Amino acid sequence: MKRLLALLLVVSLPVGATDLAQLSVHRQGGEQVAVAANRSAGPLEVELLADHWQGMDSEPGLPNRRVLAPGEQATMARLWPVAEGARHELRLLAVPGQPHVQARDVVYSLPVEESDFELGQGFHGGYSHGDEANRYAIDLIVDEGTPVLAARDGTVVATMSGYAEGGADRSLAGQANFVRVLHEDGSMALYAHLQEGGVSVRTGDRIHLGQVLGYAGSTGFSSGPHLHFAVQVNGGMRLVSVPFRMIGPDGFLPLKK
Template sequence: MLRWQNLFLLLLVSTTATAKTLYKYKDDQGRWYFTDKPPVTQHKVETRLLKPAPKQRVRLEKTGSPSNLAFYLINQYPGPIEVAIDWEQPTNLVSIPELPKRFVIEPGKSDTLFSISAIGQTTSSQTFTLQYQYVVGRPLPHYSRQTAYWPPLAPGSHFRVTQAFNGEFSHTDPQNRYAVDIMMPIGTPIYAARDGVVLEVENDFFSSGTQQAYANKANSIRILHDDGSMAIYAHLALEKALVTPGLRVQAGELIGYSGNTGFSSGPHLHFAVQINQGMALTSVPFEFLDANQHAFEPQPGSWLEGINPKP
């Protein structure tokens, strides 16, 4: 009989999480009550934010008989992902097609990706381990920039760029090398910089700091564009996202509010354009548009003006 095990290796900067607010209060008899729903009471209520619990969005599933297993994937993102699958191959087992192999998976349930079966007649049990990792977005090995972006700001507003491309503080890795940090107060409206489909929303993180432990704890919105690139809007406010995965948004549409969550030294918006390149999210250079629709590369210390893309 074949036995199988999954080893989950996720390459995303952040994972979906669901935070809970715990409400605590006493009744007239002095008894404590705890609930995750806002209580209807005249007594003093204490609240506490609980740590978000990760949610699995991609699952490898199996079907078939013990001697001939078939495997497929469930992709709960509203856009494509790339998955790399490998295994520790024991004797007397074969995979068709041969592993390791990469697959591009559209939203929903995939067709059968591969099967594993015994070679010849065997009565002994076999154990094998499957390993898979995934990256959001379709692989774009030959991506070229096709459009400029509207500043993700309210029309008429002005905010300063404090860190731009190749910034020495935190823009030194491939995911963030071509990013901009825009200083603004918590609660500043954030607008879509380009048309696209909301791919991912992180909405439940509530803390920040400059320790590495905060690197994966920023609220964010990821929007997939028609050319396969993705804009990431990060360090957003707790529970203030106005969009949900699968929703199509237009440039200039209000999507959420700025905050100070995750790896951050102060309130700001982190904006970058990323692509899937070689099973890794990689930022790419981009340009903003000014009031005259002239494209320009953002520079540290410069000011961005919010513009209505549909005057």
């Protein structure tokens, strides 16, 4: 039995999940207990899955999905071997936000100074806005170091500022510095491609319209300095971008270009 239990300690996390959640596995008698912790400042939907499932049983069965409150940790499953040669690998997936909220029709303010931008990609931009999470994103072309302003009140639920590299290589897509802000209706604004060290707010901060969140850069999958802005909701273990309106110096921006 000891040999079987040792195989329960194989745990893997997908790239990026450790930014939001942490999975730990503890031994408790003849069982293993898988515990997920929310490391963000907003609600987080998590799902525990098992790969290479052989000679194992669990309560509840896997996959198991639940929503964790900010800072909450919870038992996702208890697992035990039931046959010789038992083996598996655990994966924890995490998506920010309360699932299936309805974003209100809100007019967003321009997140940069009115005289310092050019509208690049709009909704359905063919270069990098083809996926569900970014279909309704926009790119505001600005100079490196341009202050990025809050387009709406909210709470900072996640940030990243440690990436330095940027370029037109799609392998860099997950390496953009960003600020994610949760709004009162459950939607979230993503401000991305910030400078290395260019985040001026902290997770958990309550922020207000027009407040400086950070400074524009070109980190991650980026062909030059710009601010990538999107309003997203959790569509059920996946991020989904939603259409929005934004006001500029000459009225509403033509975001559908």
